[in-house]
Amino acid sequence: xxxxxxxxxxxxxxxxxxxxxxxxxxxxxxxxxxxxxxxxxxxxxxxxxxxxxxxxxxxxxxxxxxxxxxxxx
Amino acid sequence: xxxxxxxxxxxxxxxxxxxxxxxxxxxxxxxxxxxxxxxxxxxxxxxxxxxxxxxxxxxxxxxxxxxxxxxxxxxxxxxxxxxxxxxxxxxxxxxxxxxxxxxxxxxxxxxxxxxxxxxxxxxxxxxxxxxxxxxxxxxxxxxxxxxxxxxxxxxxxxxxxxxxxxxxxxxxxxxxxxxxxxxxxxxxxxxxxxxxxxxxxxxxxxxxxxxxxxxxxxxxxxxxxxxxxxxxxxxxxxxxxxxxxxxxxxxxxxxxxxxxxxxxxxxxxxxxxxxxxxxxxxxxxxxxxxxxxxxxxxxxxxxxxxxxxxxxxxxxxxxxxxxxxxxxxxxxxxxxxxxxxxxxxxxxxxxxxxxxxxxxxxxxxxxxxxxxxxxxxxxxxxxxxxxxxxxxxxxxxxxxxxxxxxxxxxxxxx
Ligand code: SF4
Numbered sequence: 060x061x062x063x064x065x066x067x068x069x070x071x072x073x074x075x076x077x078x079x080x081x082x083x084x085x086x087x088x089x090x091x092x093x094x095x096x097x098x099x100x101x102x103x104x105x106x107x108x109x110x111x112x113x114x115x116x117x118x119x120x121x122x123x124x125x126x127x128x129x130x131x132x
Numbered sequence: 133x134x135x136x137x138x139x140x141x142x143x144x145x146x147x148x149x150x151x152x153x154x155x156x157x158x159x160x161x162x163x164x165x166x167x168x169x170x171x172x173x174x175x176x177x178x179x180x181x182x183x184x185x186x187x188x189x190x191x192x193x194x195x196x197x198x199x200x201x202x203x204x205x206x207x208x209x210x211x212x213x214x215x216x217x218x219x220x221x222x223x224x225x226x227x228x229x230x231x232x233x234x235x236x237x238x239x240x241x242x243x244x245x246x247x248x249x250x251x252x253x254x255x256x257x258x259x260x261x262x263x264x265x266x267x268x269x270x271x272x273x274x275x276x277x278x279x280x281x282x283x284x285x286x287x288x289x290x291x292x293x294x295x296x297x298x299x300x301x302x303x304x305x306x307x308x309x310x311x312x313x314x315x316x317x318x319x320x321x322x323x324x325x326x327x328x329x330x331x332x333x334x335x336x337x338x339x340x341x342x343x344x345x346x347x348x349x350x351x352x353x354x355x356x357x358x359x360x361x362x363x364x365x366x367x368x369x370x371x372x373x374x375x376x377x378x379x380x381x382x383x384x385x386x387x388x389x390x391x392x393x394x395x396x397x398x399x400x401x402x403x404x405x406x407x408x409x410x411x412x413x414x415x416x417x418x419x420x421x422x423x424x425x426x427x428x429x430x431x432x433x434x435x436x437x438x439x440x441x442x443x444x445x446x447x448x449x450x451x452x453x454x455x456x457x458x459x460x461x462x463x464x465x466x467x468x469x470x471x472x473x474x475x476x477x478x479x480x481x482x483x484x485x486x487x488x489x490x491x492x493x494x495x496x497x498x499x500x501x502x503x504x505x506x507x508x509x510x511x512x513x514x515x516x517x518x519x520x521x522x523x524x525x526x527x528x529x530x531x532x533x534x535x536x537x538x539x540x541x542x543x544x545x546x
Binding site: 123124125 | 165166167205206207208209210211212325326327328331332333335
């Protein structure tokens with residue numbers, strides 16, 4: 060099963076992931092960073108098991124994130 | 133009476149703050165979390181560091197300003213509030229900002245505000261406008277000396293006072309990287325790679341080499357320099373007397389993404405230059421010597437920016453730095469013996485021998501450069517220290533495991 064990984068501590072809160080994929084991402088009002096919805100968070104790294112379709116929908120974010128903190132595994 | 137100008141140094145990490153203190157800065161500026169223009173390039177400080185920065189600076193009698201100069205979005209506002217509350221709590225001396233949300237919140241919380249160069253203030257009406265909410269205005273970097281002078285004269289003539297009740301102060305950049313766009317108005321990096329410079333994520337698209345091709349014929353146009361978007365760095369050490377004479381109050385050095393040795397060298401040169409102007413001992417020989425020292429650390433070649441009224445910019449001739457010295461990492465701190473003031477370092481790469489110039493950077497020392505005369509390796513006198521060895525040497529301040537040891541070598545440029 061593919062996994063979306065978000066290294067949240069390095070996120071600069073630019074909002075591009077949320078603009079491109081609002082179904083999966085939110086901008087946290089608490090600390091201004093992006094949050095991957097429904098993900099498990101371990102030590103500031105967010106992990107979410109997804110199906111192929113969701114993985115595909117988020118694939119473009121790997122390159123779109125300016126600090127490259129979104130990965131697909 | 134001549135007024136005293138303030139020398140303001142950049143700090144991207146604790147070792148830079150110490151370096152600025154050692155070199156004689158009057159104040160430092162720093163950024164926290166993701167709300168500053170160097171989020172990509174510098175280690176950065178966290179909200180928790182605000183207290184330590186304030187304590188360290190105030191204990192050393194220098195001021196600390198927090199830079200909050202990115203574009204702010206709605207989702208940033210809560211974080212912004214949290215940061216500003218810490219600023220208030222720990223008496224950070226001022227906030228540097230260009231976004232109206234920050235200005236508004238500073239007013240609400242009674243925090244002194246400095247208007248960032250990102251606001252592009254270029255005339256005295258704008259200065260007057262910002263006087264209602266700030267104490268210092270950083271001018272746009274694209275003004276000439278005459279334009280600056282006209283503004284400072286207007287402040288005195290019209291008695292323009294800041295929030296504190298004192299005459300509004302004018303700050304200008306004296307050294308460091310320049311932007312090919314009017315500061316803060318560059319969207320090149322955002323367009324090319326989604327990476328907004330105004331969120332501190334600039335990928336320096338402007339610093340690359342470019343070719344100009346005629347799209348219709350496919351013919352390449354001849355240009356004499358491929359770095360057509362990359363200006364040389366600002367250096368005003370040779371005209372610092374004119375800047376002071378223009379009536380500015382604060383002289384600012386750019387470079388929150390630079391290392392402690394950069395902060396140390398540049399701050400020290402400008403400290404000496406300002407003091408020399410003050411003492412009436414500012415000479416061409418000294419200027420030449422300072423220029424030589426400034427060239428040893430990161431630079432893209434120097435020019436006096438737009439201050440002398442150059443119609444167009446001067447552009448870099450090559451990629452990266454033209455620094456005449458390079459630092460090579462050799463190891464890190466291990467232990468400190470306070471009684472005998474000796475530090476121990478682990479050599480992790482390369483080697484060191486007597487005669488080499490070393491650089492130690494760390495939060496307690498800033499940046500200390502010295503020549504190795506004798507070597508003590510693994511407890512015994514030796515001629516060379518290699519990878520895996522333990523090197524001990526006298527160090528005046530505590531050596532921490534986060535300290536880094538470098539070898540300084542000359543860099544030859546073609
Ligand atoms: S695109 Fe990257 S940096 Fe921007 S908000 Fe999303 S995760 Fe953070």
